[in-house]
Amino acid sequence: MRDVYLIGAGQTAFGAFPQRSYRDLFAKAYQHARKRVDGDIETKDIDEAVVGSLGVGGRQLGLSGPAVTEHVGLQNIPCTRVENACAAGGFAVRQAVQAIRSGMADVVLAGGFEVMSDLSSEMTKYWLGVSGETEWERLTGTTFSGVYAQMASAYLDTYDATVEDLSRVAVKNHKNGAKNPKAHLDFECSLEDAVGAPEVANPLNLYHCCPTSDGAAVALLASEDVVGEYTDDRLRVAGVGAASDHVGLAERDSYVGLAATETAAQTAYERSGVGPDDLDFAEIHDCFAIAELLAYEDLDFCERGEAAKLLREGITEPDGDLPVNTSGGLKSKGHPIGATGTGQMVEVFDQFTGQAGDRQLDSPRYGLTHNVGGSGGATVVHVFENEGVKR
Structure with missing residues (x-):
């Protein structure tokens, strides 16, 4: 299997932004990550995207991955949305690593986003609760x-x-x-x-207790075969x-x-x-x-x-x-x-x-x-x- 390297990463501020669109937050994180890659990286260089989100408030539950990636010009690549509750973003990175190690892609975007502050406290508790044991915890x-x-x-x-x-x-x-x-x-x-x-x-x-926050973050990962085209730093996913x-x-x-x-x-x-x-x-x-x-x-x-x-x-x-x-x-x-x-x-x-x-x-x-x-x-x-x- 090929080695995988982190070539760039960026995020928005995390906070309460009820008036912000989740697409807008994702786009800001994506641009931040791109700017932090040493060499030029274009949208066309990205072979695949994996995006993590719980989908708080029911936002585009079916296609929230493509909803954010097409917003930044990535509409012609495979995009998968990962939902694993609070670990969605980490599992998105894992899926990106697997895609590169398998040889199916050379450069993969792993991202995540959430807007949580535009709901009432009762609704927020509902959406958080679906990540737990429904019958014996949340519904009781x-x-x-x-x-x-x-x-x-x-x-x-x-x-x-x-x-x-x-x-x-x-x-x-x-x-x-x-x-x-x-x-x-x-x-x-x-x-x-x-x-x-x-x-x-x-x-x-x-x-x-941590706060309920809004925000987005993006990591850009590359294979050992192409990492040198983008950076001299060798930040390996060991x-x-x-x-x-x-x-x-x-x-x-x-x-x-x-x-x-x-x-x-x-x-x-x-x-x-x-x-x-x-x-x-x-x-x-x-x-x-x-x-x-x-x-x-x-x-x-x-x-x-x-x-x-x-x-x-x-x-x-x-x-x-x-x-x-x-x-x-x-x-x-x-x-x-x-x-x-x-x-x-x-x-x-x-x-x-x-x-x-x-x-x-x-x-x-x-x-x-x-x-x-x-x-x-x-x-x-x-x-x-x-x-x-x-x-």
Whole structure:
């Protein structure tokens, strides 16, 4: 199979843009990605497109992929829309990688978009809820914050972790997001603020929950055969892993870990030859603060029950041994469902090409992205290597 490289990535700001068209947002992200490719890349160079979206509000549910790609002049290529709840964007990237590795395409666009702020809160909860277990969770009144609250309660009861540790996730990610001009919630918060915020679903409070956001993001990927035509940077997709699990919590063996993440991570590590100890940074799916703690353990960053220790010791801070969510994560950068996974690719591109501004890390070689659908029904993990950095 051929190697695949990230040659460009761009996004809109994430935020609340109820008057913006999803086509317009996608077009802006696409143009941003094109401009960041070193060499000229034309629309005619793109062989295929894969676009992720939940379709919040029922927008073009049947053909939302072609609806955005034809808007930017890509109407004569294959375009597939991917829907895997909050992991739609990450799975779009995975599908793009597969198309290139198979030899069916040389340059593929992987994109994602969502407009969520133009609906009432009740309708937004409905559209978010369809990503969970319908009969036994959503139709009985459980929200996603309620589902993750159950996981948080189980975790706090099982391990040496507290509500204050959940709040440390918010403080870290808001501090990072305040340095990101694309972030939805671009402000810092104190630990006192994060601990004392209004309750949403015990033990989760407002600062433990990501916002509902609008936005779009695009990643451009190329095969090893043509990457040199577009850039001298060699940002390789070193490994990809994906897995699925029971959609509903009640069917799972454990509430204190996501089996799909664990499987996807191990697959990505095996295929890349890169382990968690090799990583220089990670962008992980922190839709709720507890999700970041679970991910530390599912991704094998630490032993079971030791996630809070990573936070307390500053290991996942930008100056720590393994910076996590330098972009601000979903908590601060935002969570426009279909664009979240592709937005993680933008941070990888920024960090590898030295364009992360005040968030910039020192010459990272390996990075990881982790994108989760629903409460763990689907997960995809990518490992990236900057081949220009040697140690």
